[in-house]
Every structure is written in C-alpha cells, then in structure tokens.
Amino acid sequence: MTPKYLTIHSTGNPSSTAKNERAWLTNPTNDRTASYHIVVDEKEAIEVLPLNEVAWHAGDGNGQGNRASIGIEICESGNRAKTLQNAVKLVTKMLKERNWGVEKLRRHFDWSGKICPRILQPNNWAGWNKFKQDVQKELAGGGIVAxxxxxxxxxxxxxxxxxxxxxxxxxxxxxxxxxxxx
Incomplete structure (x- = not known):
C-alpha cells in the first residue's frame, strides 16, 4: 500500500490501553477482521501493522480509506488530554515525514459515515476541528495558525x-x- 491519508479513529473501548488494544488484535478469541496500523494512549504509541500493509479500518471495503490510508486508533481511557496530546504529536510527526499538511487527515466518519472518532464528535465535531488546529499549530512549530x-x-x-x-x-x-x- 502507498498511503495517501491518515485516518483517525477512537477505540470505542472506554477502559483499554494501547497495549490492551494491541494484544486484542492477536487474541485467538477475537473473530473480527478489523485492524489498524497504530494505537496511541496517554503513555505510548504502538505500531501494530507495517505502514505499507492494508488494514481494514475505514469501513469502505476496497476503497481509499482501507487501501490508501494509515489507520490510527486513539484510546478512550486514561488521561484524555494527554492521550490527545500524544495523538497530535504522532500525527504531526507522520505528516512531517511525508511532507503532508492537515488536508491529508480523515476521520473514519469521512469514509463510511460511522460516528468515529466518537471522542471528537460532540458539538458538531468541535473536538475534531480542535484536533486539526492543534496538529496545524505543531506543524507550524507552535506558531500562529494560518x-x-x-x-x-x-x-x-x-x-x-x-x-x-x-x-x-x-x-x-x-x-x-x-x-x-x-
């Protein structure tokens, strides 16, 4: 896969860490075919699939969401502010490495209409807009957003x-x- 986007999700699990989410992917009792590339919480970000492999995370079948985007799961438990800060730093780093801007960010919602990342959805996606602004600020070196x-x-x-x-x-x-x- 040649990534063209970063797709942001939230885990939908209010009591799990990045390590727990990673372990669930390979748990023999897990019969879901869904996957993702990276999971981030208040302590760490864990790459669970190589970034050039297809992950089934966007809910759009063989579309661009699954076939051309890197799936990033944000944990819903723990210190939410710190988790979001870590997610902003991770996403900023990944955008910089690819010489991309925030226009390359997508929500799971953008591919399939699913309310995800649900932790950023309240108030007409105000959290999503703030997340993108925070990433933009980081891309600009912490300066004023354009x-x-x-x-x-x-x-x-x-x-x-x-x-x-x-x-x-x-x-x-x-x-x-x-x-x-x-």
Whole structure:
C-alpha cells in the first residue's frame, strides 16, 4: 500500500490501553477482521501493522480509506488530554515525514459515515476541528495558525451575532480582547 491519508479513529473501548488494544488484535478469541496500523494512549504509541500493509479500518471495503490510508486508533481511557496530546504529536510527526499538511487527515466518519472518532464528535465535531488546529499549530512549530482570522466552528454562530449587533468589529476572532475594546 502507498498511503495517501491518515485516518483517525477512537477505540470505542472506554477502559483499554494501547497495549490492551494491541494484544486484542492477536487474541485467538477475537473473530473480527478489523485492524489498524497504530494505537496511541496517554503513555505510548504502538505500531501494530507495517505502514505499507492494508488494514481494514475505514469501513469502505476496497476503497481509499482501507487501501490508501494509515489507520490510527486513539484510546478512550486514561488521561484524555494527554492521550490527545500524544495523538497530535504522532500525527504531526507522520505528516512531517511525508511532507503532508492537515488536508491529508480523515476521520473514519469521512469514509463510511460511522460516528468515529466518537471522542471528537460532540458539538458538531468541535473536538475534531480542535484536533486539526492543534496538529496545524505543531506543524507550524507552535506558531500562529494560518487561519487565525476565521472563528472556530463552535464559536461561529455567536461570533456572527456579536458582529451583527456591533459588539465586535469582525476581525481577529482568536486574539485577546483589550480593555479599551471591551
């Protein structure tokens, strides 16, 4: 397989570690054909399949999700913030190695419509949008994200209202508000 994308999942198991998830793949009682390439938790990331092998993770049969993307599972247990931070660092590293940008990131949802990664789905995928922004910040060396003049999805409705009512001038949605502006 020649990867073209990174597909992000969450394990769907609220009480498992990366090591547990890895062990389940080869457990003789596991009769599922689903697989993935890497699993990440608050402590580590484990590669479970070579990145050039097809993994059955995207739910799109022989489509691009399975045949042309690397599947990354994010564990749902433990310290969620640390796990997501580790996932951001892993994804950033993988994108840099391939000279890719965040446009190469996909959710399981994008391939098959499954609500996955479910831990990033609440509030109309606000967690997914933040995840991509965090990756973008890391890619930029921790600097300002290129789209700093666009409000985040979760804030857009209120931002538009404040602009319409004259509370804000409609610029710099991600900058601090000064006392004189207040």
């Amino acid at each position: 789209n700093k003049d666009i409000p985040d999805t979760w804030a857009k409705k209120d931002w538009d209202w404040a602009k319409k009512e004259g509370w804000l001038d409609g610029t710099r949605p991600k900058d601090n508000l000064t006392r004189q502006e207040l």
